[in-house]
Amino acid sequence: MEFFKDIPVIKYEGACSTNPLSFKHYDAEKEIGGKKMKDHLKFALSYWHTMCGDGKDMFGVGTMDKSFGGADEMEVYKNKVYAAFEIMDKLGIEYFCFHDRDIAPEGKTLGECNANLDVIVPIIKECMAKYNKKLLWGTANCFNHPRYVHGASTSCNADVFAYAAGQIKKAIDITIELGGTGYVFWGGREGYETLLNTDMALEQDNMARLMHMAVDYGRSKGFTGDFYVEPKPKEPTKHQYDFDAATVIGFLKKYGLDKDFKLNIEANHATLAGHTFQHELCVARINGAFGSIDANQGDMLLGWDTDQFPTNVYETALCMLEVIKAGGFTNGGLNFDAKARRASQTGEDIFHSYIAGMDAFALGLKIAYKIIEDGTVDKFVADRYSSYKTGIGAEIVNGTATLESLAEYALKMGDVDVKSSGRQEYLENVINSIMFRGL
Ligand code: XLS
Ligand code: CA
Ligand code: CA
Numbered sequence: 001m002e003f004f005k006d007i008p009v010i011k012y013e014g015a016c017s018t019n020p021l022s023f024k025h026y027d028a029e030k031e032i033g034g035k036k037m038k039d040h041l042k043f044a045l046s047y048w049h050t051m052c053g054d055g056k057d058m059f060g061v062g063t064m065d066k067s068f069g070g071a072d073e074m075e076v077y078k079n080k081v082y083a084a085f086e087i088m089d090k091l092g093i094e095y096f097c098f099h100d101r102d103i104a105p106e107g108k109t110l111g112e113c114n115a116n117l118d119v120i121v122p123i124i125k126e127c128m129a130k131y132n133k134k135l136l137w138g139t140a141n142c143f144n145h146p147r148y149v150h151g152a153s154t155s156c157n158a159d160v161f162a163y164a165a166g167q168i169k170k171a172i173d174i175t176i177e178l179g180g181t182g183y184v185f186w187g188g189r190e191g192y193e194t195l196l197n198t199d200m201a202l203e204q205d206n207m208a209r210l211m212h213m214a215v216d217y218g219r220s221k222g223f224t225g226d227f228y229v230e231p232k233p234k235e236p237t238k239h240q241y242d243f244d245a246a247t248v249i250g251f252l253k254k255y256g257l258d259k260d261f262k263l264n265i266e267a268n269h270a271t272l273a274g275h276t277f278q279h280e281l282c283v284a285r286i287n288g289a290f291g292s293i294d295a296n297q298g299d300m301l302l303g304w305d306t307d308q309f310p311t312n313v314y315e316t317a318l319c320m321l322e323v324i325k326a327g328g329f330t331n332g333g334l335n336f337d338a339k340a341r342r343a344s345q346t347g348e349d350i351f352h353s354y355i356a357g358m359d360a361f362a363l364g365l366k367i368a369y370k371i372i373e374d375g376t377v378d379k380f381v382a383d384r385y386s387s388y389k390t391g392i393g394a395e396i397v398n399g400t401a402t403l404e405s406l407a408e409y410a411l412k413m414g415d416v417d418v419k420s421s422g423r424q425e426y427l428e429n430v431i432n433s434i435m436f437r438g439l
């Protein structure tokens with residue numbers, strides 16, 4: 001069964017190609033910095049947006065048919081699997097990510113949900129072997145069903161905590177069964193609307209309790225991949241506990257979870273938190289918590305999570321610069337947590353969306369390497385802090401300086417010369433000239 005008959009296998013045709021159904025920059029096998037582009041970028045399809053998201057919004061019903069010709073509910077979910085692998089195959093995407101409820105329908109009880117998963121997971125496994133595709137990460141959707149109205153592990157109701165635990169146990173089982181290298185916690189409704197009805201201390205302790213249980217269980221079943229927390233400041237709750245990278249790192253350290261958990265950084269969530277994408281990636285990297293990425297972009301004129309396919313090449317370049325500095329992906333990758341706009345409603349739009357995102361990241365990767373090879377920016381930063389290499393600066397860094405020794409030094413010093421320029425505009429110009437050299 002072919003679902004996208006008019007769409008060919010998408011090939012790399014080079015920057016001068018005018019064929020919209022081709023890659024202009026993403027050349028999977030091409031080596032850059034000693035590694036194939038596909039191994040640098042590790043693209044993943046997000047099952048929820050691509051296979052389930054039908055364009056419904058607050059003001060209108062769906063505009064896209066995501067039933068893939070299925071006659072009944074289970075057939076719809078089976079066809080989603082076949083269609084997903086056709087999309088990945090045609091685009092040359094090697095990985096995918098899912099929530100439990102994306103791949104199989106919700107049942108009336110946890111047992112029914114699990115039984116539905118037991119029908120679909122073997123089909124996914126077969127397709128993975130047939131098409132040579134891998135699971136980047138799995139997760140549990142503990143936010144959609146009305147039972148999660150007060151949160152999952154942060155619910156005021158202990159039965160809901162227990163249900164979420166049962167759901168997460170099964171999602172971990174599936175992730176392991178499919179060879180996933182990551183398991184994500186995104187705190188769907190783990191936050192609050194008002195402190196007038198909220199015991200924040202208990203909620204956060206409970207959130208950590210469930211994460212510890214997940215780690216203990218996963219490790220006991222042989223899961224060697226990474227657990228991730230995905231920061232997001234707001235939406236659906238007013239104040240999500242996993243606000244941003246720095247908040248999550250503090251949380252993980254407080255509860256002794258930092259050895260097993262890394263971060264899954266999403267571009268749109270970074271900007272919602274009032275940070276740049278690069279800032280969030282840098283915070284993760286310098287704290288040894290860089291794990292995986294949800295590649296998308298928001299709209300700066302809108303205050304919510306628009307999950308658009310990334311096309312802003314400045315952003316992808318600065319992102320890939322951080323990825324390279326972090327040593328590249330190990331268990332993680334670039335998951336397109338992105339959806340075509342509601343009016344981009346045809347099957348063909350799925351392909352244009354992914355091509356746009358993949359080419360934007362391929363360009364980002366090439367530019368990031370050019371920035372590193374050029375060396376101007378790195379040298380500027382190193383020179384800017386050179387006073388810490390020798391003399392009193394070296395004593396501060398190596399820990400031999402004390403408040404008294406610095407006071408003695410300062411008393412003898414006279415005034416300090418801080419007139420050296422930060423040269424921001426010069427550096428921005430350097431980036432532009434690297435990006436557009438030859439035009
Ligand atoms: C929602 C999140 C979600 C996570 C996975 O905003 O991005 O999709 O990535 O639960
Ligand atoms: Ca996400
Ligand atoms: Ca999002």
